[in-house]
Amino acid sequence: xxxxxxxxxxxxxxxxxxxxxxxxxxxxxxxxxxxxxxxxxxxxxxxxxxxxxxxxxxxxxxxxxxxxxxxxxxxxxxxxxxxxxxxxxxxxxxxxxxxxxxxxxxxxxxxxxxxxxxxxxxxxxxxxxxxxxxxxxxxxxxxxxxxxxxxxxxxxxxxxxxxxxxxxxxxxxxxxxxxxxxxxxxxxxxxxxxxxxxxxxxxxxxxxxxxxxxxxxxxxxxxxxxxxxxxxxxxxxxxxxxxxxxxxxxxxxxxxxxxxx
Numbered sequence: 119x120x121x122x123x124x125x126x127x128x129x130x131x132x133x134x135x136x137x138x139x140x141x142x143x144x145x146x147x148x149x150x151x152x153x154x155x156x157x158x159x160x161x162x163x164x165x166x167x168x169x170x171x172x173x174x175x176x177x178x179x180x181x182x183x184x185x186x187x188x189x190x191x192x193x194x195x196x197x198x199x200x201x202x203x204x205x206x207x208x209x210x211x212x213x214x215x216x217x218x219x220x221x222x223x224x225x226x227x228x229x230x231x232x233x234x235x236x237x238x239x240x241x242x243x244x245x246x247x248x249x250x251x252x253x254x255x256x257x258x259x260x261x262x263x264x265x266x267x268x269x270x271x272x273x274x275x276x277x278x279x280x281x282x283x284x285x286x287x288x289x290x291x292x293x294x295x296x297x298x299x300x301x302x303x304x305x306x307x308x309x310x311x312x313x314x315x316x317x318x319x320x321x322x323x324x325x326x327x328x329x330x331x332x333x334x335x336x337x338x339x340x341x342x343x344x345x346x347x348x349x350x351x352x353x354x355x356x357x358x359x360x361x362x363x364x365x366x367x368x369x370x371x372x373x374x375x376x377x378x379x
Contacts, residue, residue, distance in 0.1 A: 120225065124218050128226025129233060135200060136234040143238065146193065150242050153185055173309050179339055182246045184306035187330040190239050190265065191301065194272035195293060197231030198280035201369075202289060224277070224369040228362055231273030236266060253338035260347070261336025264354045268329040271358035274365035281365075281372045305345075306330045328353035 137143075162170075162178040173180040204210050213223060252258045276293070283289045301307070303317055304326035310318050321327050322345070332350040345353075 120219070120222055124222045125226040125229065128218060128223055129230030132197065132200065132227060132230030133234045133237070136196070136238070139196075142196075146189065146238075147242070150185065150189055154182060154245075158182060158185070169312075172311055173339075176339075179250045179337075180309070180334065181307060182249055183334045183337055183339060184304075184330045186239060186243050186246050187265075187268075187304075187326055187333060188301050188306045189242060190235055190269055190329070191272050191326060192297065193235040193238055194232055194269045195276040195297070196235075197227060197273045198276035198289060198293065200231075201227070201277065201280045202286040206286065220370045221366065224366045227369070228270060228274050228277060228365050231276065232266070232270035235273070236269045247337065250337045250339065252336075254336070257338070257347075258336035260351070261332045264332050264351055265329060267358040268325065268354050271325065271354065271361050274358070274361035274363075277365035277369055278361055281368045300324065300326060304330060323353075325353060325357040328357070 158178050158181045161181070162176070165177050170177055201210075204213070214220075218226075279293065279296075280289055283292065303320045304324040305321055306326050310321050310327070313321060328345055328350040331345040332347060332354065335344055335347050335350070
């Protein structure tokens, strides 16, 4: 029987650990501000009215909404680095000695990894909503709940990779490559209509595309380029379910026998 209290204790621990990465958090926030204050405005001025119309009439709003999803993704995957660091320092053995089952430990880590990212990104999300505005509160509520599932799914994705790769250097390299590809092969930053066809075919099934387009829909950015909301919600729920399940199963299997090794 899984104890929700113990799961929350594990998640709360990961929240506290995340706050220790002050330099990382400051750099991420500075990157966000630079993108919002410089890149987004510059590119917005470069686009013709015809192009602006295809993204709901304002590329800057389109870009700002996608930027939030990119931030949510990049901070959620950091839970994988925590797992490797703890394994290297023997913390995993300590965690296995406390009165928490392996399922509670892994589930708490998945929840904590997504929740801490969502909390960190929330002030930036509110700032973006201030810029864009919300015209359909009910739509936004659906999108907001889906973003929670997206963050948890990304944490599960990171945990799945972390427990599947034995080398921390290999994990770091692979995650860097995936980060570059997954973000750019999505509609977080670019409209799908202006991608090469071979990029667009991948972007249509990218979880970041589902999250970005659903967030835009929730914020009232109406555009023919957006993924239908029902499809986006289904894609996010599927992504969350698959990688949360895999993260829990694989992490628990890796810990079987009482050690990370």
